[in-house]
Amino acid sequence: MHFFRKLSIRSKIHLLVFAVSLFMAGAVLTSAVLIQAGGVQTDTLLLLAGVLIALLGVGQMLLYPFTRRLHKRLSAIAAAMESAAAGDFSRRPSDTASDEVGRISQAYEQMVGDLQDVLGTVVLSSRELAASLDSLSSRAVLAGERGTDIAAHATEAAISAEEQLRRIEASIRAIRDIAADAAIISSQSEEISHAVSRTGRKSAEGDEAIQELAEQMDSIYTIMDQLALVIQELGGRSQEIGQITSVITGLAGQTNLLALNAAIEAARAGEHGRGFAIVADEVRKLAEESARSAERIEILITSIQKETEQAVLTMATGSAEVAEGIRAAGEARASFAEMRDAILSLASSVQAVSERAQSMSRTSASALDAVTEAAETAARSAHQTQAVSAASREQTEALQEVSAAVRNLTDTSAELGRLTSRKRL
Structure with missing residues (x-):
């Protein structure tokens, strides 16, 4: 059997x-x-x-x-x-015979066992995938929000950099105007110096009054120097521009005062001083133009630095000293006895104006180089900030695509879980 x-x-x-x-x-x-x-x-x-x-x-x-x-x-x-x-794989035929039917039964049991292993692995993998996708989705959403914030900040930084670049360009234009005015002042000062040299031999009196005026101008220079020290606290390129403004303001005031004195003395000299009066008037106009250019720079500095409030207080002190200088100049005018005294006194002042104008021209060139370098740096910064903003937007879009892909995978994992849950192992 x-x-x-x-x-x-x-x-x-x-x-x-x-x-x-x-x-x-x-x-x-x-x-x-x-x-x-x-x-x-x-x-x-x-x-x-x-x-x-x-x-x-x-x-x-x-x-x-x-x-x-x-x-x-x-x-x-x-x-x-x-x-x-x-869907029920728990039922087994359990046929151990070695004939064809037994081999079919055994092959079926082997197939069911392998299928159970596969389904078990699929269930476990789908659960792990669902957990990973949940974590990845949360991180992708958080990264997307941070990317949006970074893009917004980068856009604001780009706008600020462009605004700073525009202000620096305005400063460059103002400094170029001042440099041009300084060159004209230097040229006109040389002409005045020649005129004073021709008539300087006739000057002999008024040294004491001119000396007092010189001391007052030195006091004004000291006040302007204090103003320059205050402006230095603004730091960076603004400090250099502030020092130049102080020097230009002092030179403009001194030149205007000297031109006024020269015009008065030329009027007193009559026909002999008419040509000198014309030159003095031109110097006064150039001094006024320099003063206006200095004021434009001061306005630009005020818009950039808050510390100019202290500079305003120092300017008020300088104005008081200038008023005192005007009073001293009035006393000096009373002491003038002859045309020659005023011209001799003016000769040294005109020479100083010429030197100061040349110094102002050199300083303006240095300031122009510094501000130009700052403008180039600001332009590079603006370009880089725009690039960062564009990259942040692209990253945000990529994260949104990742989030969409994660959602699709989550749906697929859930569907796979539902399908495997119907099978009884």
């Missing part, structure tokens, strides 16, 4: 058919022998018929257990497959 179970289904069927055929052949052979022997009786034929029927019954009895067991085994496999089709 154990040997019979090890046979394949095809071999078992062939064996059973062969046994039945053998019985049938024996019965037929027996009938033939009896018929040839002659004298076959009716009882004998009935006996043969009974033997055949018995043989058929024996064959049927041999085939029935086999077909019944085969049907049961195939039904178990079919039931397990139907359960698997419905």
Whole structure:
């Protein structure tokens, strides 16, 4: 019996058919022998018929257990497959035979085991993927918000850099105007110096008054120097521009005062001083133009630095000293006795104005170089800030795309979880 179970289904069927055929052949052979022997009786034929029927019954009895067991085994496999089709992989046929049906059952169990491992891995991976996607989504949203903030700050910085660049360019234009005015003042001062040299021999008196005026101008210069020290606290390029403004303001005031004195003395000289009066008037106009340019620079500095409030206080002190200088100049005018005294006194002052104008021109050139360098730096900064702003916007867009992809993966992971949850392992 154990040997019979090890046979394949095809071999078992062939064996059973062969046994039945053998019985049938024996019965037929027996009938033939009896018929040839002659004298076959009716009882004998009935006996043969009974033997055949018995043989058929024996064959049927041999085939029935086999077909019944085969049907049961195939039904178990079919039931397990139907359960698997419905999503339940827990049902197993458990057929250990070595025939075709047994191998089918064992192969099915192996397939179900592998499928259970795969589904278990898929379930675990989908859960881990869902957790990772949740964390990634939160981080992507946070990174997107930070990227938006960075882009906004970068845009504001770009606007501020452009505004600073415009102010520096305005300062450059003002300094160039002052440099041009300083060159004109220097040229006109040289002409005045030549005129004073021609008439300076006639000057002999008024030294004491001019000395007092010079001391007062020195006091004014000291106040302007204090103003320059205050402006130095503004720092950087504004400090250099403030010092230049202080020097220009002092020179403009001194030149205007000297031009006024020269005009008065020229008026007193009559026809002899008419040409000198014209030159003095031109110097006064240039001094006024320099003063106006200095005021424009002061306005630009005020818009950039808050510390100019202290400079305003120092300017007020300088104005008081200038008023005192005007009073001293009035006393000096009263002491003038002759045209020659005023011209001789003016000669040294005009020479100082010429030197100061040349110094102002050189200082303006230095300031122009410094401000130009600052403008180039500001331009580079503005360009870099714009590049940062554009990169921040691109990063924000990329993060938004990542967030969308994460949401799609989250939906896919959830759908995969729903599909695997329907399967019973």
